[in-house]
Every structure is written in C-alpha cells, then in structure tokens.
Amino acid sequence: MFLILTLALLPLGLIALIASLQAIRTADLEKEALLRVSVTQSARKLTTDLASDRTALMLTANALSTGSEGPEMCERLAIFLTSHDREGGRYYIYDRSGRRLCGSSQAEPVGLPPAARFHAAPAQLLPASGYLLSRAVSNNGRIAALAYYSRSYLEAITSPTTALQNRQLSLRQGEQLLIVSRPLSNLQGHSTSLSARLDPPDILLTMTLRDPPVTLARMLSLFLPLVMWFAAAAIGWFVVNRLLIRPLVVLRRTVAAYHPGEVLEPTRRIRTPAQEIVALGDTFRAISEDVATHEAEMAEGLETQRKLTREVHHRVKNNLQIIASLISLHARAAHEPEAVEAYASIQRRVDALSVVHRNHYAELEEHRGVGVRSLISELSASLRGTAPAEARRFGIQIDSDNLHISQDVAVPIAFLLTELVELAMLSDPRTAMRISVQLEPGRDDRAVLHISSPALRESDEMSARIKERYGRVLTGLSRQLRAPLEHDAAVGDYAIVITVIP
Template sequence: MFLILTLALLPLGLIALVASLQAIRTADLEKEALLRVAVTQSARKLTADLQSDRTALELTVNALASPGGETGICQRLELFLTSHDRDGGHFYIYDRRGERLCGSPVPEPAGIAIAERFEGKDAQLLPASQFLVSRVRSRNGALVGFAYYSRAHLESVADPATALQNRQLTLRQGDARMVISRPGGPPISGHSSSLSARLDPPDIVLTMSVRDPPATIARMLSLFLPLVMWFAAAAVGWFVVNRLLIRPLVLLRRSVAAYHPGEVLEPLQKVRTPAQEIVALGETFREISEDVATHEAEMAQGLETQRKLTREVHHRVKNNLQIIASLINLHARSAHDPEAVEAYASIQRRVDALSVVHRNHFAELEDNRGVGVRPLISELSASLRATAPTQARRFGIQIDADDLHISQDVAVPIAFLLTELVELAMMLDPHGAMRIAVRGVADRDNRALLSVRSSGLRASEAMTIHLAERYGRVLTGLSRQLRAPLDHDAEAGGYTIEISVIP
C-alpha cells in the first residue's frame, strides 16, 4: 500500500515541481536582463559625466599653461563643476613647483602625494577618502589638474532609471574597491546577482549587485506544495503499514534475537495486528520454543545423570585403588626380605600416584576445569615422602607451581613421571632434596614447562646403571605419552619436559 500511494502521486508532484522551476527560471532571466540594462545605463551616465568634466578641466589647464593665460577661466570652471555636483565640485590645479594656481576653497582630500601629482592614471579610486579623482595634464606638461568626485555625487550620477530594490553599486580599479551606494548599510551577502560594465577609462569597472528575494516559508510551500502533498500521503501510508505490519515484525525479530534456549517465546503477547500471517508466524515461533525448552530440560536431566555416573565411576576407581594399596601394604608387612619389602613399596607408590590423580580429578569434576597441577604435586609429594625408604625419611621436596590445570590424560603420566624421578633421587641421594617447578610458557596459553632438579639426579655410575636397568625405559615411555622430549641436564641433575595445560 505504501509503494502504491508513493508511486501514484509522485509523477503528479514532479510535473507541478518542474512547472514551478520553469517559472522561477523565466523570472530569473528577466531579472538578469533588467540588471544588465541598469548597469549599462549607469556606466554610460557615469562615463558621460566624467568625460564632460574632464573636457572642461582640460580646457582650463591648457588655457592657464599658455602664455598670458586668462585667470578668470578658473571661476567659470568652478561654476561648471558646481552645476553638475551638488557638493560644489572639488578641483585643484598645480604647476611643477607644487604651487596651487587655482582650485576649490576646501582642502584637497588626502590620497595623492605631492611627488606623484604628475604621475599616475587619468582616473584613480581613493577608497580611504571615498573619492574618485580625475587627473588632466596640460599639453606642455607644465600644469596638472585634479577633479574630485565624492561618493554621494557618484551615486546620484550612476543611479539607474529602473527601480531595482536592494541594489549596491561598487567601483573597482585593480585591487582598489569603493562602494558608492548603501554606505551605512550592511553589505549585500547571501544569494545575490551581480553584473559589471567598464567605464572610460576602461580600467575602472562598475558592478551592480542585487540581492535575491529571501526564501520564505510561504514561498517554499507554494513551490513544493505538490511534493508536500505527496510526502503527506506517503507518510500516512507509511504510518498505516508500520503499525499493521512493520512494527509487529520488528517486535517479533527482537523477541527471536533475545531468545535463550529453554525459554518459551511469546512475541505477540502485547501487540495486536490484523495480519494473520504474522500471527501464524508468532504462533510457530512459540511452538518451536516450547519444543526446544522441552528438549533442553531432557538434555539437562540426561547430563546430570551422566555426571552422577561419572562421579560414581571415579569414586569407585579411587576406592578400588585404595583397596589395592591396602592389600599391597598388608603383603609388604608379611615380607621379611628387604628387596621384597622395597618392591612392595615401589608398587604401592605407583598405585598411590594413580589414586592421587583420580582423587584430584574427582574434586575438580564439578567445575570441569581438569586436574589442578599444584594440589596434584603437593598431595603426590606428601604420599611419596610417607612411603619413602627408612634412610630417605628426611628427603625434602620443594614445590613451585603456577595455578594451572591439566587433563586426566596428562595428569596420569606426570604423576608416574614424578614418582619415578623422586624414587630414583631417594635411592641415589637419600639425604638430599628435590625442587619441582611448573611454569607457564610465555606467549603460549596451552603449554607449561615441568622441571625437576635434585642432586641425586646428577650423572654418576649408579644412576647410569639404574637408568639402563629399569628407569630409563619407563621415563622414555612416559615422555612419549606426553608427546614431548624429556631433557636431562646431567651436570645440574635436572629433568625438564613441556606439557599441555588447559587455557
């Protein structure tokens, strides 16, 4: 409906607008022609007035420059200029020595230096003193005469016969500019029309500017009335379409965009629209959201059940490992051979290490963050010291670890790796100590560096034998599970390996 109303009324509005623009263009052409006639007429009048006064001044200067010149000619020149200029006509005649021969009784306007009286153009604008001066030299070059024209006189002479409102006359000569009309009023600004005509001498240009009529609200409304009517009809159509169709669709889109799984959509609960298609669409979204909410509840219930089963599995595994560790401990008490006792203790340490991993994983299961590195190493160190051989009861373990988390697949080989290294260090240096550090790798959120350092892990003949017999193969197998090389610093007694962490 909105498109039909818009397209139906737009051609009529455009036709009326083109007709109005054509009428305005015709009026502008007529105004330009009238302005051209007026500026041409003003330039001719001003040129004729300057030429007549210049001729009279030239006759006077030549008469005074000739031998036995008549002195009374100055009075006749003054009478002639006064008849043309209501301000009295200002003229001055000088010889080469700078002496005034005759002239008007009022002081000469400022603007021409004494040294420049015989130099310069025949006509010159003096914007500072608001005068136009006409310069005439005698034929023999002995005398020079000046005729000054005030701004008021120039305006009265150049006033066009046509009645042009808001006009402004300006004389220009090079960079010099003098406004000869509207001296006290503000200059014409904004939209205006200007035309120019040259005077004689041709380096002076007369410019007439006429301000265009202001664009009033009534004039703009009369010009754009067809488009205003078209816009009003389009606005009414838009209001109807917006209320009946667009607004319900926008509210429906916002409701769908703000939808969260598990909610039930009621997009058109506060909106009434006669469009049955939109109502049906809203009902469809409501039914879909109800189905999704039902499935979400079922999935949440299934996830909770699976979480409980997983907790139960870890709990049972932990209990089974504790039972195995207790059985090993009972068998170790009945053994009398030191080698058998040490073998039982070695097996128990590894079972305890696996139990520690399951216990820490069970503790972090609710937050789904993985196994904490710091509590895992701390509990493992305490368990290893508790099951240490008698000669290594005072073996010290220092832990320096960042707050990092690892998966269970990484925690199990790390626990076994630390168990092997601690057992090896206790065996080679029972009275020594060990430092275990875990630091995150810079610029890599998913990697960390595990380092183990102890004096018992330094290169020695006994360590070479133990590595060759058993520990070397185990450490190599665990590093393969961690998918990283295990570096050994034999001189410092340290092992380092890069492990994966949960970012």
C-alpha cells in the same frame, strides 16, 4: 497532495544537496592526497635514477682521471646508461682542455657553454633544448662527465603508477622551467598543483591536475537522481517499516531476550498483516516449547550422569586404596630388603594413580579438571611417606601456578613424577628436589613442568638405573604426553611441555 508531498520531501532534498557537496569535497581531498603520493613517488624515482647514473659517471670520471681504466670504462658506462634510457642514454666526458674523451654518437644538446662543463652544480635544467643535465666531476677535478636526459625519458621515469588523467609534470630550478609533459586535453577550469624536492635540493618536481569544467547538465545529472532516489526511498521505507521492519524488530527482541527453559510467545506482541511473520512467531513458540522439554530432560540426564561419574571415581579410588593396603600388608610380611623395596615401588605407583582419581573426584563439581598444585602436593606427601628409611628427609619444593589439567594428562604426569622422585631418592637420598609448573609466555593452554634435583645429574649409577628400567618408562610416559622429555644432565633438570585447561 502533490504540493504536500513536495514540501515534505524538500528537507530531504536539502540534506541530499549537502551530502553531495560533502562528497565532492571529500573526493577533492582524496584527489589531493593521491596527487601528493604520486608526486612524491615520481620525485623519489627520478632522484634514485639520477643518483644511480651520477655514481656511474663519477666512477668513470675518476677511473679516466687516474688512467687506471681505458675505453672499456666508457663502454660499460654506455651500456649502463642505455639500460636506463631507451633513447640510448646520452653522455659526454671532457677533460680540462675541452677535449672529448668519449661519449654518445649523437650530437651534444645545445644550451651548455664549454666553460660551464666543470660547474659545481650536480644537475642543471636546459629549457631551451628540453634536457636535464647531470654532471659528475672527478675527485682531482680533471675530468667532467655529463649525462643528458630528454623529456620523453623524464616523463617515463616520473610518470606515476596511479592513473591520473589531465596531468602536467614540470621541473623548476630557480628561474628555469622545463615542461616534462602536457595534459591529455586542454581543459579550462580549476587546477591543483603539488611539488616535491629532488636531490639535488634546488630542483622541484611539480605535478598539476586540471579539473573538467562544471556544466549545467552535469549538475542536473548529479542532483536530480539523488532527489528522486531519496523520495522513492522515503516512501518505500515508510511502507516497509510499518509492515515488515517493526514486526521483525519486535520478534528479534523477543527472541534475543529468550532464556533456555522458557516458552516464547512473540505473536501476542506482533500486529501485522504479513502472515509469514505471524507463522515465524508461531514457529519460534513451537521450537521454544521443544527446547524447554529437551532442557528438562537433559538436566535430569546430566544429573544422573554426574552421580554415576562420581560413584565410578569413588569406587576406583576405594579399590586403589584397598590394593595399596594389601601391598602394604604383604610388604610388612616380607623379610628380604629387595622384596620390601619392590612392594614399596609398586605401592607408590598405585598411590599415584589413587591421588589422580581423588583430585579428579574433588574437582568434579566445577568441571575444571585436576588441580596441578594439589595433585603434586598430595603426591609428594604420599611419596615421602612410602620412601625408604634413608630418604625420609628427602625435601620436595613445589612452585606451581593455579592450573588445571585433564585426567588423561594427570595420570602420566603422576607416574612421571613418581618415577623421577624414586630415581632421585635411590641416587642420592640426602638431596632435595624442586618441582615447578609455569605457563609458557604468551600461551594459556600450555605449561612447562620442571623436575630439578642434584640427584638427577649425570653419574654412572644414575645412567645404569635409567638404562636398566627408568629410561623405558620415562620414554613411554613422554609419548603419552605427546611431548619430548628434555634432560639437562649438568644441573639435573627434566623438563616437558604439558597441556593445561585454559
């Protein structure tokens, strides 16, 4: 039995070995990527510091060459370099005759002959003394400013932010090689090196990582637990799959295929000695029976509620129509023009409310709310029908997306349109109006309502009407819509943001 079990687990051991080797390869790739990022960051940091210091050197050299600045320029340079280099920032400034104008108190490192102080190269490696030299020559070529960077400073600047152990940093310029830092331990084995070019471009920063040696104990500690884990996992999976996972999968599929109103019976398809799973299946069956009962009761109650709602809207619409008819009868019996206009104004507002209920009643079956386009169209026709005689040819152009709004939004919109249309008809009945409702860009729950007409432009007559009555009504309606009503007096445009049903 032991041999059979061993042979059965042999393929799993091979799979584990391949997976481990693949994991090692992935770790090597990740280490190489981390090394690439680290050496790039280190090269960028060193280049930035060198460029900043070279700029300071150039400014000092130019100032000293023209005589515009004195020793205080050297003091500022010393303070600037000291802020970068904790060792004090060694610098030395010479003229063409070899005379030192100013510099650090420490002795100048060896390795640079006096004749090479005005060399054209902006940077130079000095492996013998262990320094990196940065050079800046004044624009007129009379002054040379030199800055020396020690190994400790270079290591501090080029040290990567990531924790890389056993690394070595070096700078190479042609045949010159300057070792910046040594690895923490002298381990033998494979190493990985990557380089990044500095500015000036003839210097390379190289970072080398050394891997620890592979030992037999390490190999055994890596593969033996994997083999044991896979063996235990295989046996445990077999037991758990037979007694737990398969019954739960069957139960999940049965529950996932459940449709409201039907009764679940998952225990007929489950065969398991686990009584907890059997009890869970019985619980699902009992819950589905209760849900089916409640679904039937809710469907019946919803149908009753829908009938009552339709009846309420129908009765409200009929009552509003009766009120509008009574107002029309009284208007016919009136003889004064002011009374006739007052009756017509009241009738227009009652008709507006009736239009909202009629459109809500029409869309009630689909529960989409009130259609904006149909609401504005029917309201425009009603307003033109009750308009004064001189405004019977008042044109209304409608441009609206296929949008729907709730009744709470439809009522103030209907009154808002009624007020603005009436205001436009009274101000200039010979003009026309354009009503536009478009979605806001990038939004599906907000739209902008525009009411534009030349009659709504700024005038003394219109200002008097707004101040007398319409202004308070428009302000109250905009508060109901919870949005500011914006008025462009130059073009005669009113705009407000409304909430629509997505």
